[in-house]
Amino acid sequence: MKILVINTGSSSIKYQLFDMPEGTVMASGLVERIGESNSVLTHKYFKDEAYTHRIEQAITDHKEGLNLVVNLLCDSTHGVLQDTSEIKGVGHRVVHGGETFQQPTLIDEPVIAAIEANIPLAPLHNPANLTGIEVARSIFSVPQVAIFDTAFHQSIPPYAYHYALPHELYETYRIRRYGFHGTSHMFVAKAAAQFLGRPKDELNFITIHLGNGASIAAIQNGQSVDTSMGMTPLEGIIMGTRSGDIDPAIHSYLAKQTGKSIQEIDTLLNKQSGLKGICGSNDMRDILVQREEGNALAKLAVEMYSYRIKKYIGAYFAVLGKVDSLIFTAGIGQNSKEIRSEVCQGLKGLGIEIDSDKNANRSDSPQAIQTTDSPVKILVIPTNEELEIAEETLEVIST
Numbered sequence: 392m393k394i395l396v397i398n399t400g401s402s403s404i405k406y407q408l409f410d411m412p413e414g415t416v417m418a419s420g421l422v423e424r425i426g427e428s429n430s431v432l433t434h435k436y437f438k439d440e441a442y443t444h445r446i447e448q449a450i451t452d453h454k455e456g457l458n459l460v461v462n463l464l465c466d467s468t469h470g471v472l473q474d475t476s477e478i479k480g481v482g483h484r485v486v487h488g489g490e491t492f493q494q495p496t497l498i499d500e501p502v503i504a505a506i507e508a509n510i511p512l513a514p515l516h517n518p519a520n521l522t523g524i525e526v527a528r529s530i531f532s533v534p535q536v537a538i539f540d541t542a543f544h545q546s547i548p549p550y551a552y553h554y555a556l557p558h559e560l561y562e563t564y565r566i567r568r569y570g571f572h573g574t575s576h577m578f579v580a581k582a583a584a585q586f587l588g589r590p591k592d593e594l595n596f597i598t599i600h601l602g603n604g605a606s607i608a609a610i611q612n613g614q615s616v617d618t619s620m621g622m623t624p625l626e627g628i629i630m631g632t633r634s635g636d637i638d639p640a641i642h643s644y645l646a647k648q649t650g651k652s653i654q655e656i657d658t659l660l661n662k663q664s665g666l667k668g669i670c671g672s673n674d675m676r677d678i679l680v681q682r683e684e685g686n687a688l689a690k691l692a693v694e695m696y697s698y699r700i701k702k703y704i705g706a707y708f709a710v711l712g713k714v715d716s717l718i719f720t721a722g723i724g725q726n727s728k729e730i731r732s733e734v735c736q737g738l739k740g741l742g743i744e745i746d747s748d749k750n751a752n753r754s755d756s757p758q759a760i761q762t763t764d765s766p767v768k769i770l771v772i773p774t775n776e777e778l779e780i781a782e783e784t785l786e787v788i789s790t
């Protein structure tokens with residue numbers, strides 16, 4: 392059965408077409424700069440081998456973008472389908488499900504209204520996700536499913552999700568920790584359980600997702616019990632351009648000292664901080680090269696980055712009591728032996744000891760990189776949020 396997975400941004404559409412339940416990727420791609428004169432559609436399709444086709448033309452809106460994608464999917468040269476009717480379901484990534492959604496959900500009018508109601512919590516993301524849903528509903532007449540970044544973390548208990556603010560702020564504005572990257576944390580936890588050959592509801596994990604955005608989750612018996620991102624994705628560990636945790640009084644101090652508005656400070660913390668703010672680059676590959684070349688700020692950035700992750704590992708160790716496995720994933724987690732090694736340095740007392748030879752080994756499959764004496768398994772597991780969305784979509788539409 393063919394399932395199309397869509398991730399819509401304010402000016403972009405990412406897509407992957409899967410043949411399920413095998414999970415084979417038939418095509419994938421990205422429509423970028425929608426609404427500008429120099430839009431680009433990069434379409435990859437897999438037949439006997441992998442091919443790429445690029446279209447550069449003005450794409451006025453998301454509907455035109457998705458229509459181009461659908462035409463390409465069925466095109467006799469670049470396509471992989473005879474007809475769009477082969478697509479039996481569409482899965483949408485939706486960033487914020489608030490407290491409304493704990494599960495992947497079949498989309499209907501009330502679900503759309505509930506996603507709309509959560510717009511104040513994710514003013515940049517939910518409107519774009521809704522556009523994707525609206526456009527896909529106008530093109531396909533098959534069941535569509537919303538998969539929420541926040542849903543996996545809805546199992547976090549109240550003492551972990553509340554902020555120590557006046558309680559009426561929670562009641563009125565729903566200010567609390569929601570957490571994000573839920574699809575990725577869940578995917579790697581499931582994959583780790585499979586790799587270890589044990590049921591996930593008997594295992595405790597600390598999952599460490601290190602991409603441009605980055606977050607850590609404490610997973611107890613297969614359920615998220617805490618995570619580093621908060622009401623928004625700004626909280627937690629240091630990210631590409633986001634500060635992560637800071638003293639909340641810095642906002643008002645900055646406003647007084649610089650005259651910046653709340654909006655400008657928000658942008659500074661989200662877009663000009665993190666690794667980029669510390670050393671000028673948000674690309675970990677560049678930063679590691681610059682550190683080798685003796686750049687002191689690149690060295691500081693890596694030290695700060697690894698130290699902050701280590702502090703969360705300590706905290707989540709205390710939360711979980713017993714940890715079966717530490718899991719590294721996403722761009723930096725999967726690819727950087729340096730960061731994995733620096734994060735795990737000095738954690739032998741917690742039963743975490745990395746094997747440097749295994750750590751240096753690159754693989755696209757899950758692998759264990761701990762020493763034989765390390766009680767905690769240290770796993771590197773490639774994440775695959777799109778496949779998780781396709782699997783959940785299939786599950787929802789099959790029931």
Ligand code: ADP
Nearest residue numbers: 601602603604673674675676721722723726727
């Ligand atoms: P996104 O959140 O945009 O999906 P990714 O998961 O692709 O991000 O991660 C992007 C990050 O991964 C960048 O900082 C990039 O430099 C880093 N990265 C990718 N490959 C490597 C590598 N070999 N070594 C170190 N960092 C890497």
